[in-house]
Amino acid sequence: MLRLTNLRKSYGNIVAVDGLSLEVRRGEVFGLLGPNGAGKSTTIGMSVGLITPDSGTVEIEGAGAPTTDSVRKHIGIAPQALAIYDDLSGKENLSLFGRLYGLGGRELKDRVHRGLDLVGLLPRSRDRAGGYSGGMKRRLNLAAALIHEPPLLLLDEPTAGVDPQSRNNILDTVRDLAKAGKTIIYTTHYMEEAQKLCDRVGIIDKGKLLCVGTVDELVRAYGGKSAVRIERGGKHERVETDAPVREISRVLAHAEAGEPVTGVHIDQPNLESVFLGLTGRSLRD
Amino acid sequence: MGAFTGIRAMWAIAWTDVRLLLRDRAAAFFTFVFPIIFAIFFGLVFGGDAKKGKIEIAVVQIDQGSLASEFVASLRKMDGFNFTPVASEADGERIVREGKASACIIIPDGFDRGLENIFATGKGPEVPVLVDPSKAGETGLLQGRLMEQSFAMMAKSITQPDRMKKQLQQARDTIAKSKDVDLSRKLMFGTLFQNIETFVNDANKPGEDGKAVIGGDALSGFSPMQFEVKDIRKQRTGPTNAYEVSLPQGIVWGLMGCVTAFVSTLARDRQRGTLVRLRSAPVTRWQIVGGKAIAGFVSCMLVQWLLIGIFAAFFGVRVPNPPMLMVATVFSACAFVGVMMFLAVIGRSGEGSAGFGRSVILIMALIGGGTLPVFFMPAFMKPVSMASPFKWSVDAIEGATWRGYDSQQMFLPLAVLAGVAIGGFVLGSMMFRRAMRE
Numbered sequence: 054m055l056r057l058t059n060l061r062k063s064y065g066n067i068v069a070v071d072g073l074s075l076e077v078r079r080g081e082v083f084g085l086l087g088p089n090g091a092g093k094s095t096t097i098g099m100s101v102g103l104i105t106p107d108s109g110t111v112e113i114e115g116a117g118a119p120t121t122d123s124v125r126k127h128i129g130i131a132p133q134a135l136a137i138y139d140d141l142s143g144k145e146n147l148s149l150f151g152r153l154y155g156l157g158g159r160e161l162k163d164r165v166h167r168g169l170d171l172v173g174l175l176p177r178s179r180d181r182a183g184g185y186s187g188g189m190k191r192r193l194n195l196a197a198a199l200i201h202e203p204p205l206l207l208l209d210e211p212t213a214g215v216d217p218q219s220r221n222n223i224l225d226t227v228r229d230l231a232k233a234g235k236t237i238i239y240t241t242h243y244m245e246e247a248q249k250l251c252d253r254v255g256i257i258d259k260g261k262l263l264c265v266g267t268v269d270e271l272v273r274a275y276g277g278k279s280a281v282r283i284e285r286g287g288k289h290e291r292v293e294t295d296a297p298v299r300e301i302s303r304v305l306a307h308a309e310a311g312e313p314v315t316g317v318h319i320d321q322p323n324l325e326s327v328f329l330g331l332t333g334r335s336l337r338d
Numbered sequence: 339m340g341a342f343t344g345i346r347a348m349w350a351i352a353w354t355d356v357r358l359l360l361r362d363r364a365a366a367f368f369t370f371v372f373p374i375i376f377a378i379f380f381g382l383v384f385g386g387d388a389k390k391g392k393i394e395i396a397v398v399q400i401d402q403g404s405l406a407s408e409f410v411a412s413l414r415k416m417d418g419f420n421f422t423p424v425a426s427e428a429d430g431e432r433i434v435r436e437g438k439a440s441a442c443i444i445i446p447d448g449f450d451r452g453l454e455n456i457f458a459t460g461k462g463p464e465v466p467v468l469v470d471p472s473k474a475g476e477t478g479l480l481q482g483r484l485m486e487q488s489f490a491m492m493a494k495s496i497t498q499p500d501r502m503k504k505q506l507q508q509a510r511d512t513i514a515k516s517k518d519v520d521l522s523r524k525l526m527f528g529t530l531f532q533n534i535e536t537f538v539n540d541a542n543k544p545g546e547d548g549k550a551v552i553g554g555d556a557l558s559g560f561s562p563m564q565f566e567v568k569d570i571r572k573q574r575t576g577p578t579n580a581y582e583v584s585l586p587q588g589i590v591w592g593l594m595g596c597v598t599a600f601v602s603t604l605a606r607d608r609q610r611g612t613l614v615r616l617r618s619a620p621v622t623r624w625q626i627v628g629g630k631a632i633a634g635f636v637s638c639m640l641v642q643w644l645l646i647g648i649f650a651a652f653f654g655v656r657v658p659n660p661p662m663l664m665v666a667t668v669f670s671a672c673a674f675v676g677v678m679m680f681l682a683v684i685g686r687s688g689e690g691s692a693g694f695g696r697s698v699i700l701i702m703a704l705i706g707g708g709t710l711p712v713f714f715m716p717a718f719m720k721p722v723s724m725a726s727p728f729k730w731s732v733d734a735i736e737g738a739t740w741r742g743y744d745s746q747q748m749f750l751p752l753a754v755l756a757g758v759a760i761g762g763f764v765l766g767s768m769m770f771r772r773a774m775r776e
Contacts, residue, residue, distance in 0.1 A: 101618050121619035130618045136611030138354065140361040153352035153619035155343040181361075197615065 054079040054205055055100060055234040060109035062095050062260075069095040070106070077238055079114065079204075082231045084251030085240040086324060088334075092260040093240040094133055097209045100238070101128050113205065116296035126154060128199065129198035129258075131241075133209040134234020135190050136197065139183030143174050143193050145180055147200050154201035168196040174221050195223060199230070205238045212246060224250060242326035256328055263331045268324060275330045276322025284316035347621045351629025356636055359599050369595030369641055374648060377581065377588025381653060384580035392420040393476045396430045396442040399423065405491070410445060412487055419480065427466075432584040432599070436579040437740070440476040442468040449563050453491070453562070453768030454505050455512065462488065462562040471569040482566055492562035506531045577740040581653040583711055585645060586732040586741070592641035593670065593731065594699050597678045601636045601695035604682035604770075627679070627767045634678045638671035642735075659738055663746065666734035674729045675753040676762020677702075683769040702726040730754040 055077040071090045074336050077083045098104035102119035116124040128200075130136075134219045137146050147165040156164060169175045172192035177185065181195055195211055208227065212220045212231055227250055231237060243249055248268050249256050254267040264271055278293040279299045294300045297319045303312060329335060360366050399410050414421050422439065424430045444466045452463025468486070469477040513519055513527050577583050607613040616626050646663065649655040650654030657663055681695035705719070706728025708710070712720060723729040734751040737743030 089467055098614075103614060103617050122622070125618060125620040128616070128618065132611040132618075133613065133616045134611035136615035138358060140358050140610060141354070145357075150353050150615060150619070153347045153616065155347070156619070157346070194611075335622055 059134040071320040081252040082237045084247035084254040087257035129203035144178040172196045188215035275327040282318040288314040341370040346621035348629040352632035360504030360721040365599040373588040373592035377584040380584035381581035394439040396439040399445045405450040464564040488563040582740040586735045661663040663738035666738040669755040670731040672759035676759040679766025680762040706733045727758045
């Protein structure tokens with residue numbers, strides 16, 4: 054659906070994206086995971102034609118580069134910075150963005166209604182967006198990306214700084230959209246979201262794409278071993294193992310001889326450990 | 339994307355920007371309300387308001403006779419007019435030319451004699467009235483009132499038997515001395531004048547109700563004075579009303595409010611994600627720029643004509659040449675759209691642009707006659723003011739109002755405004771496009 058080939062973009066001496074190549078398949082939810090400043094938003098910007106790459110190409114399957122109006126109709130974007138007008142109501146915001154995509158009349162009204170309903174803002178549709186909570190604004194931002202019903206959606210940190218209720222609503226909406234066959238590129242630095250939502254994940258750091266695969270594949274390849282943490286006599290022990298259950302059994306069997314064990318935990322490898330394994334840093338550093 | 343869809347998208351952007359301006363209470367206040375308050379305040383400061391509502395009329399009394407003085411005194415009692423005595427006909431004409439009075443009434447030498455001989459000559463004295471043709475309504479009203487006043491004087495003559503007898507005697511004498519009238523006619527006129535005298539004496543005796551019997555339509559069709567209206571082409575060398583000076587200043591503040599508001603709107607669009615949303619839509623950069631420019635233009639026109647309408651309707655500001663004023667406001671609006679486009683993108687960040695834009699626009703307004711009219715400025719400031727588009731906007735608007743510029747005189751301010759418009763728009767939209775490309 055979307056093919057990025059050897060993209061490069063720098064701002065002065067700072068290289069934001071460095072030779073990034075990626076292919077997102079039709080109908081999949083692709084997570085672009087990386088810390089702040091990793092190059093996720095620049096990649097998204099180049100993917101929709103907002104940022105001109107220094108080199109490399111972007112191609113939307115069957116349409117071409119996203120620099121022409123006809124190709125842009127295939128893309129919906131929910132930017133990280135809230136792209137809504139505070140002094141317009143939710144309904145007015147969506148009507149405006151719909152008009153930009155050539156919608157009008159009954160069709161526009163229906164789309165606006167459906168969009169507001171989808172993100173749970175119908176009861177507040179006539180209120181100015183400036184009076185919405187952060188989460189509601191994020192939901193409106195998402196609805197604005199959907200108004201023209203594009204097959205490709207780019208959601209840039211759509212849950213940044215939102216309350217749990219809005220987060221759940223957004224995640225549910227993304228799942229519904231995925232079920233409806235939309236191709237979604239989802240950038241986040243919340244690994245839990247990526248693990249829950251994404252069919253495949255790409256990990257990006259310092260402008261480079263470090264790896265791509267399903268969550269399981271990445272965890273197996275780069276996540277390292279599971280770890281068993283044992284609390285005994287006020288002390289913590291950490292043992293890395295491929296067989297954590299067996300390790301716990303062994304520890305408990307020997308426990309009667311010595312000091313009693315007060316706690317046992319298993320740390321399964323996840324995307325956080327994948328990132329740690331690949332970069333030596335935490336995602337939230 | 340079809341052309342129609344593109345235009346529709348452009349209008350959607352423009353309408354949104356205008357709506358955002360109107361919904362931003364502070365911006366709307368400084369764009370639409372503050373300029374009105376400002377212009378009224380400075381109008382009061384510059385000119386006071388004592389004679390508001392009165393029509394200024396100059397009176398030149400050449401004949402110093404009792405009837406002439408009585409007529410002038412009666413004029414001064416007329417409501418709605420402010421009669422100012424003037425020494426000579428030339429002074430009266432000058433005052434009308436300068437727009438300081440709507441008309442000048444000249445009480446000529448021989449006014450008294452003309453009235454006294456009214457029965458002998460068959461017509462009253464000729465009274466020239468010099469009028470400003472652009473004030474047809476006011477001068478029409480004046481002519482009606484003058485006619486009314488002349489009949490009142492005539493009626494007064496009839497109700498004063500002594501004056502009437504004197505007039506009849508003069509008429510008898512004139513006819514008696516005339517060589518062109520034969521004896522039989524002289525006898526006939528003598529009988530007629532005797533009968534009139536008897537009628538006047540009897541008429542002024544009180545009737546059964548205690549009132550004199552003279553009145554009604556007996557004098558219908560007769561004019562005791564001949565008012566000769568002469569058009570004086572006005573030389574607009576100065577404003578006749580302080581609000582004519584403060585109006586362009588108010589417009590400057592209105593335009594400043596518009597520019598500041600739209601620079602902020604564009605800056606906010608850049609700062610927030612809304613510009614990203616606009617750019618990711620299937621609309622061209624020119625359409626985005628065009629939408630913003632239309633919004634700025636509409637707002638600039640709205641604020642200018644709101645002020646012009648209010649000041650023409652309620653503060654006596656003249657709009658002698660509406661098409662010329664329309665041209666002036668269109669050019670001003672275009673120029674400030676250009677300024678707006680340029681200032682909105684000159685800073686690296688949205689906030690930087692807004693702050694810089696506000697400062698620049700304030701300085702331009704101050705040196706361009708925003709607070710102190712340019713013609714009040716000290717000599718060294720006048721060349722400096724030429725660097726401000728506000729100066730040229732004020733010049734064009736004044737030219738189309740109280741300065742009464744012809745199209746040749748309007749050329750320079752309009753050309754400068756057009757240059758600012760084209761330069762600002764081209765430079766601004768190029769920078770805007772570049773800023774959008776990142």
